[in-house]
Amino acid sequence: MAASVNFAVGSLVWIEDPDVSWIDGQVLAITGDELKVQCTSDKTVVVKASSVYPKDPEFPSCGVDDMTKLAYLNEPGVLQNLKVRYDINEIYTYTGNILIAVNPFRRLPHLYDGHMMEQYKGAAIGELSPHPFAVADAAYRQMINDQISQSILVSGESGAGKTESTKSLMRYLAFMGGRSGNEGQSVEQKVLESNPVLEAFGNAKTVRNNNSSRFGKFVELQFDDRGRISGAAIRTYLLERSRVCQVSSPERNYHCFYMLCAAPPEDIKKFKVGSARSFRYLNQSECIELDGLDDPKEYLVTRKAMDVVGISAEEQDAIFRVVAAVLHLGNIVFAKGSEPDSSEPKDDDARKHLKIAAELFMCDEKGLEDSLCKRVIVTRDDVIMKVLDPVAATINRDALAKIVYSRLFDWLVNKINSSIGQDPDSKSLIGVLDIYGFESFKTNSFEQFCINLTNEKLQQHFNQHVFKMEQEEYTKEQIDWSYIEFIDNQDVLDLIEKKPGGILALLDEACMFPKSTNETFATKLYQTFKDHKRFSKPKLARNDFTVCHYAGDVTYQTEFFLDKNKDYVVAEHQALLSASKCSFVSSLFPPLPEESSKSSKFSSIGARFKQQLQSLLETLNATEPHYIRCVKPNNALKPAIFENANVLQQLRCGGVMEAIRISCAGYPTRKHFNEFIARFGILATNVSNLSSCDEVTACKNILEKVKLEGYQVDLNPLAFGPIIKMLCQMARHRFECLRREDACVKIQKYCRRFFARKSYNSMYSSAVCIQAGMRGMTARSDLLFRRKQKAAILIQSQCRRHLARLHYLKMKRSAIVMQCAWRGKVARRELRKLRMVSSSFLLFISFFLLKSVLLSNDSQLSLSSCISSHAWSVPLSSPFLTVFPPLKSALLSPMVHS
Numbered sequence: 007m008a009a010s011v012n013f014a015v016g017s018l019v020w021i022e023d024p025d026v027s028w029i030d031g032q033v034l035a036i037t038g039d040e041l042k043v044q045c046t047s048d049k050t051v052v053v054k055a056s057s058v059y060p061k062d063p064e065f066p067s068c069g070v071d072d073m074t075k076l077a078y079l080n081e082p083g084v085l086q087n088l089k090v091r092y093d094i095n096e097i098y099t100y101t102g103n104i105l106i107a108v109n110p111f112r113r114l115p116h117l118y119d120g121h122m123m124e125q126y127k128g129a130a131i132g133e134l135s136p137h138p139f140a141v142a143d144a145a146y147r148q149m150i151n152d153q154i155s156q157s158i159l160v161s162g163e164s165g166a167g168k169t170e171s172t173k174s175l176m177r178y179l180a181f182m183g184g185r186s187g188n189e190g191q192s193v194e195q196k197v198l199e200s201n202p203v204l205e206a207f208g209n210a211k212t213v214r215n216n217n218s219s220r221f222g223k224f225v226e227l228q229f230d231d232r233g234r235i236s237g238a239a240i241r242t243y244l245l246e247r248s249r250v251c252q253v254s255s256p257e258r259n260y261h262c263f264y265m266l267c268a269a270p271p272e273d274i275k276k277f278k279v280g281s282a283r284s285f286r287y288l289n290q291s292e293c294i295e296l297d298g299l300d301d302p303k304e305y306l307v308t309r310k311a312m313d314v315v316g317i318s319a320e321e322q323d324a325i326f327r328v329v330a331a332v333l334h335l336g337n338i339v340f341a342k343g344s345e346p347d348s349s350e351p352k353d354d355d356a357r358k359h360l361k362i363a364a365e366l367f368m369c370d371e372k373g374l375e376d377s378l379c380k381r382v383i384v385t386r387d388d389v390i391m392k393v394l395d396p397v398a399a400t401i402n403r404d405a406l407a408k409i410v411y412s413r414l415f416d417w418l419v420n421k422i423n424s425s426i427g428q429d430p431d432s433k434s435l436i437g438v439l440d441i442y443g444f445e446s447f448k449t450n451s452f453e454q455f456c457i458n459l460t461n462e463k464l465q466q467h468f469n470q471h472v473f474k475m476e477q478e479e480y481t482k483e484q485i486d487w488s489y490i491e492f493i494d495n496q497d498v499l500d501l502i503e504k505k506p507g508g509i510l511a512l513l514d515e516a517c518m519f520p521k522s523t524n525e526t527f528a529t530k531l532y533q534t535f536k537d538h539k540r541f542s543k544p545k546l547a548r549n550d551f552t553v554c555h556y557a558g559d560v561t562y563q564t565e566f567f568l569d570k571n572k573d574y575v576v577a578e579h580q581a582l583l584s585a586s587k588c589s590f591v592s593s594l595f596p597p598l599p600e601e602s603s604k605s606s607k608f609s610s611i612g613a614r615f616k617q618q619l620q621s622l623l624e625t626l627n628a629t630e631p632h633y634i635r636c637v638k639p640n641n642a643l644k645p646a647i648f649e650n651a652n653v654l655q656q657l658r659c660g661g662v663m664e665a666i667r668i669s670c671a672g673y674p675t676r677k678h679f680n681e682f683i684a685r686f687g688i689l690a691t692n693v694s695n696l697s698s699c700d701e702v703t704a705c706k707n708i709l710e711k712v713k714l715e716g717y718q719v720d721l722n723p724l725a726f727g728p729i730i731k732m733l734c735q736m737a738r739h740r741f742e743c744l745r746r747e748d749a750c751v752k753i754q755k756y757c758r759r760f761f762a763r764k765s766y767n768s769m770y771s772s773a774v775c776i777q778a779g780m781r782g783m784t785a786r787s788d789l790l791f792r793r794k795q796k797a798a799i800l801i802q803s804q805c806r807r808h809l810a811r812l813h814y815l816k817m818k819r820s821a822i823v824m825q826c827a828w829r830g831k832v833a834r835r836e837l838r839k840l841r842m843v844s845s846s847f848l849l850f851i852s853f854f855l856l857k858s859v860l861l862s863n864d865s866q867l868s869l870s871s872c873i874s875s876h877a878w879s880v881p882l883s884s885p886f887l888t889v890f891p892p893l894k895s896a897l898l899s900p901m902v903h904s
């Protein structure tokens with residue numbers, strides 16, 4: 007399926023990988039039609055060029071919000087885009103007009119609040135991020151502006167997020183078309199509150215989803231001419247009946263059973279229920295409680311929602327009585343009766359449950375027992391009473407439980423519809439379809455067969471519509487589209503539902519013949535369709551058949567096909583419950599019209615379902631469809647896990663890849679002129695007037711230069727068919743060439759620079775070396791000269807110093823001699839003088855000191871008495887008497903401290 011693209015060494019590509027579906031890598035070498043690719047996982051592989059897809063090297067790191075913006079609209083590109091966006095919690099992406107929603111498995115409340123609704127109000131698709139609100143808004147606007155009914159088809163596998171998306175759509179439509187003010191319980195409130203009621207009775211925990219809707223749903227919102235919701239109708243499809251009696255771990259039965267068992271004590275007493283573990287229909291599975299689901303609370307929520315949708319308290323009681331009766335029915339175990347091949351309640355416990363069930367149904371206990379253990383056979387001549395063995399009685403009991411529950415569910419839907427009310431004058435409507443996606447399990451039974459028929463029908467509708475949309479788009483843009491083709495799955499539909507001769511017709515035929523078995527039915531199929539290219543018989547299976555659906559082959563096991571297709575109420579059950587004293591119970595089994603009970607007209611589930619589908623398709627065909635494809639990123643139901651193979655399979659089954667293929671067959675890619683010139687101008691680098699001419703001429707010049715056909719250039723944006731891949735490839739190739747030229751120039755430049763630098767470095771170092779040598783030589787001779795000069799100066803200075811010193815010493819000696827002679831002479835003269843005054847000077851000093859002492863005021867001082875009598879007191883008195891007046895009183899005592 008890969009495009010025939012010319013790859014070059016260095017091209018980025020996608021190759022198939024068994025683990026991650028597609029892995030990216032780079033072409034290392036090309037040999038003929040084989041490429042050697044270095045993968046990002048580090049392994050190197052050799053692959054055929056035809057199995058390789060080109061990868062956009064300019065792919066934005068946050069992906070693109072519309073797949074048509076991808077340069078390469080191929081499977082790996084689509085997958086990469088979804089993954090990149092999922093990683094940053096961008097769970098919605100457009101593929102043209104289809105919205106792909108990847109389940110985040112974590113609450114993202116900011117995406118759905120009132121502020122968000124305000125933002126999307128009136129915003130054109132593509133103006134804001136992809137969102138269910140945008141789809142709902144587009145549908146609403148189109149309905150108002152064009153007065154055309156709209157439909158939004160939400161599909162995906164179980165757990166992919168259909169119901170959540172549907173709820174968002176309904177909330178938005180209620181927001182847009184709701185009435186303001188207090189007008190009692192408005193239509194939109196009732197529509198929104200119908201969800202919890204239907205979920206309680208029609209949803210259950212399955213392996214694939216903790217809150218799986220076990221029915222398909224089409225909600226039709228009717229609007230008046232002012233765009234307000236004026237009525238609504240809910241249609242449901244194919245409730246899974248078998249779950250009522252059969253459930254295995256880790257699944258659960260319908261939520262309402264567990265809610266009832268967790269009801270407040272007075273209700274438990276009123277409805278005669280007990281622990282959920284005590285009921286056979288519930289305890290077959292280990293799973294009773296469910297994380298995150300508070301059954302007691304849900305019971306109250308459901309009852310409140312029932313109030314809102316207009317179910318009275320009495321009706322609610324009757325509903326839960328029937329639910330309780332179904333639980334008790336399951337506990338009626340049979341044992342062999344006294345008559346041969348007969349049966350009867352096994353023990354007291356079984357009888358107790360029989361009694362309670364009869365009380366809850368308000369019917370006769372014996373009548374209930376008989377309706378379970380006996381069968382009346384009306385022959386042409388007689389009425390025969392046939393007893394049933396315990397196995398048949400058990401099957402009979404389960405059949406009663408299933409029909410009661412299914413009638414109860416239908417009653418609820420009808421009640422909601424009549425309570426909401428239809429608007430016969432409604433001008434237009436918006437239908438929201440939340441329907442099960444394509445299913446393919448290990449064991450596929452009648453339910454899967456019907457589900458896959460639905461998907462085939464919707465796929466055909468989808469293909470036709472996508473094709474039609476493309477055509478309209480091209481017509482609008484004046485693009486020639488006549489050559490576009492798409493695969494029609496009419497042959498599969500013929501195989502299944504053609505009348506006469508289709509599988510469903512053969513099944514009805516088999517159901518009408520009493521002797522038919524699942525084996526004879528399978529044999530009939532093999533004979534009839536042995537040459538049909540969409541039908542095959544698996545080699546080792548005896549009663550299985552395989553249908554080649556658009557989404558893949560599915561092998562169905564014919565076991566139970568006949569039983570599951572039979573749509574009749576056992577006459578005894580009908581008679582018993584229509585005679586119930588409870589008007590609610592009897593209303594579930596209205597008496598059959600006289601002629602229909604008598605006529606042998608056979609009614610089958612398959613035929614009824616086919617009819618329902620037909621009517622659904624008629625409704626859809628009268629509307630403008632919008633598509634939301636929900637994708638479950640992993641089977642662990644955990645956030646942040648994106649399993650490539652899983653997602654890819656769902657994209658294929660959901661027809662997204664087919665839509666892309668149809669798009670690719672036409673002109674899927676749109677590029678505005680400036681965008682085109684920016685991206686592909688590289689292809690016309692030598693077209694000189696590119697920048698001087700206008701955008702259209704520039705685009706034409708580029709396209710003429712590349713000589714490719716398959717584009718429409720007259721309108722902005724330009725439309726491209728598959729040639730966009732070639733253009734991208736050529737641009738990539740050109741880019742590659744330019745890159746290589748550039749690389750060559752760069753290598754040359756670096757080489758030249760290297761050699762030039764090397765030679766320069768060697769010259770430089772030589773020059774430096776020579777310079778250093780020369781400078782060294784000069785410096786050395788200079789040094790020698792300086793040394794010699796210094797030595798000469800030193801010698802001179804030494805000589806001069808020596809001579810000066812001799813002279814100095816001579817002068818010094820002469821001076822000393824002269825000084826000595828002179829000083830001797832002076833000294834001698836002085837000596838003489840000194841000798842003369844020395845004795846008088848000594849006396850003078852002594853008196854002076856004494857006088858100082860005596861003149862002091864210190865009264866404490868006194869002279870010794872002997873001082874006047876001292877030898878020098880006489881000579882002193884005469885020369886110094888004038889200077890120092892005589893003592894007023896004689897020193898009588900020495901000057902001493904007292």
Ligand SMILES: Nc1ncnc2c1ncn2[C@@H]1O[C@H](COP(=O)(O)OP(=O)(O)OP(=O)(O)O)[C@@H](O)[C@H]1O
Nearest residue numbers: 109111112113164165166167168169170215218219
């Ligand atoms: N947009 C969403 N945001 C947060 N959680 C989501 C979102 N969509 C789905 N989920 C989670 O996935 C679960 C399954 O979703 P949902 O019941 O809508 O699946 P479904 O496709 O209707 O399955 P089924 O066919 O079994 O009814 C939800 O219960 C919810 O936990």
